[in-house]
Structures are given as structure tokens and as C-alpha cells.
Amino acid sequence: MSYDDFSEHVIMLQDSVRTLAYERAIREVVRPGMTVLDFGCGTGVLSLFAARAGAERVYAVDKAAIVHAAEAIARRNGCKQISFIRTEGEGFTLPEKVDVLVSEWMGIFVLRENMMPALLSARDAHLRPGGVMIPRAVGWSCAFIIDEAFYRERAFFDDRPYGIDFSLVRDWAFADVQWRSLTPSQLSIAFPLQSLDIAAAQREPDCIQGATSFPHPVTAYGICGWFDAQLSEGEKLDTSPSAPPTHWKQLLFPFARPVVLAADDKVSVDIRPVRAEGRRMSWRWSVKAARETVWYDDFSYRAHLLTK
Ligand SMILES: C[S@@+](CC[C@H](N)C(=O)[O-])C[C@H]1O[C@@H](n2cnc3c(N)ncnc32)[C@H](O)[C@@H]1O
DSSP states (O other): OOTTSHHHHHHHHHOHHHHHHHHHHHHHHOOTTOEEEEESOTTSHHHHHHHHTTOSEEEEEESSTHHHHHHHHHHHTTOOSEEEEEOOSSOOOOSSOEEEEEOOOOBTTBGGGOOHHHHHHHHHHHEEEEEEEESOEEEEEEEEBOOHHHHHHHGGGGGOGGGOOOGGGGGGGGOSOEEEOOOGGGBOOOEEEEEEETTTOOSOOSOEEEEEOOSSOEEEEEEEEEEEEEEETTEEEEOSTTSOOOTTOEEEEEEEEEEEEOTTOOEEEEEEEEOOTTSOOEEEEEEEETTEEEEEESSHHHHHHHHO
């Protein structure tokens, strides 16, 4: 994904659940006379919301060329209090500390785009002590996928297709996360994973973990993960399957074999982003039930193919 592709910005702007939630949060937080940093401004939509809420000065910063279009859009809308800055490298300078730092930085399952480290540096460099972050917190949640069709779609090698024994590569069909929306009827009861205070966070989490138990047996075919963002005191953006759909959808982590959970058994999940230089971002995920932990990932089979 590249933010130099305008289509990415169209997708985000067409996501009115996302965009209107930000507009409401900005209206709640930004008061006339305040200064605002819009970090990763894209088309400048959040800067325009801040200006409309009465901000005296807005600094709109982006590393992509879209910032030039954002500047033209602001001028066309008669908005003069926004300064646009294209940041090519790590840091950028501002003439003052800001009262509010607003940013729509969350990737798929929050971590996919790896924007959090840059956001935290921008916070430390440019937000005044006691200033407000929008969003102020993010929280992850998940449910187990209980729809057997999700498993069957990948288990087709079990039926010896075309009369060929594909059993050696059977599990590779499960070794890919899927970015897709599910419905609550395909899922167990949801449970929270961890959350992160964006005003205080020092670094991106290495893993997202949580545990639960169910009052009845559950057969799990994978994990469906999502997040919510507390944009302001009164505004929460929820990307769960039971909330209005957003462009984030959910992220699905399949199990190569069904995991059968007994009633009241403790079950834990652990989901980890794996970043390596020169390689696309990968995931590892595990489920621990009845003292057995099973790990999966979406990269070892590629490594296996490349070493042959
Ligand atoms: C998810 S988009 C949000 C765009 C816009 N704020 C909106 O709400 O429609 C994230 C933006 O952050 C920018 N970005 C990503 N990493 C950045 C960084 N390290 N420094 C500056 N901008 C960055 C991208 O180019 C992209 O335009």
C-alpha cells in the first residue's frame, strides 16, 4: 500500500464511519485559539476539521506527495490557518509546541502500517506538556471463528484434489492472515486483548495478548481480531464485526487444525507482528488451551520455498 496512490485516500474518505468519528472528536477537543498538529495529514481532511473547530494554527505534516494536493484543497476551501509540511526523513521542526496532536495512523489490526514509532516521536517533539492526543488510546479485541466453512475453504487438500497427495503442503493453505469482514454469527463471544494509552506509550507493543473461558464448549477455527480507538472522552471508533463496517474490516488468523475448547477452560491468544529488513511485514499467532500451545505464522513456508 502506498499513500502516493490517491485511491488509498479515496477509500479512507469514503469511510464515513471513520471520518465522521474524527470530526466529532475534533469538535469536542479543539477550542478556538488552539494549535493543532495533524500528523500524516493525507488530503488534509482532519486539518480542515480542526480549522473549522476554531484552531488558530494547524500544522499539516505528511511524508507523501499528497501533502501538495492537501494544500491546494485547503486554499480552495478558503482556509488560511493551515501550514503544510512535507517531511521526507525522520524529524521535522515546528515554530511552537501544539495543544492537540491529531492523527489517523492506525493500520490493519493497528500495527500493519508501522506508523506508531513515528507518531510517538512526533508526540514527544511537538505536543506541549498536558496537550491532548486524538486518539488517546487504542484497544484490541478478538473472538474465535466458529464457522466451519472458514476452515473447510482451506482444508481442501484433505480431499486429495485431482487424485494427488498434497499432504506435505497441506498446512501452508492456513499460513496466511486474511483481511476480511466477518459477521457476529460466525464468531464466539468476543473478549478484550490489551489496550495502549497513546499519551504515555513508549513503544509499539511486541505482542497483543489476552485470555478468556466460555461457559460452553467451543470449536475454534481461527482468531478474528480488531481494534477500537478512543478518539476523545466522548467518541470511540469501533472496528468490531458488530459495529458499522469500516475500511479496516477485521484481520483473521487461521488454525490449521480445529481447537476444541471445553467449558470453563482457560484459553489464551498471542498475536505478534514480525518485521524484518527488506521483507514484507508478517504475523505470528498462537492459541493456548488445555496446557498445549500451538503457534502459526505466515512466513516460514516462504522461507522454506526460498531455501530449496
Ligand atoms: C491512514 S492515512 C491518513 C490520512 C488523513 N489524515 C486522513 O485521515 O484521511 C496516514 C497518512 O500518514 C502518512 N504517513 C505515514 N507515515 C508517516 C511518517 N512517518 N511521517 C509523516 N507522514 C506519514 C501517509 O503518507 C498517509 O498520508
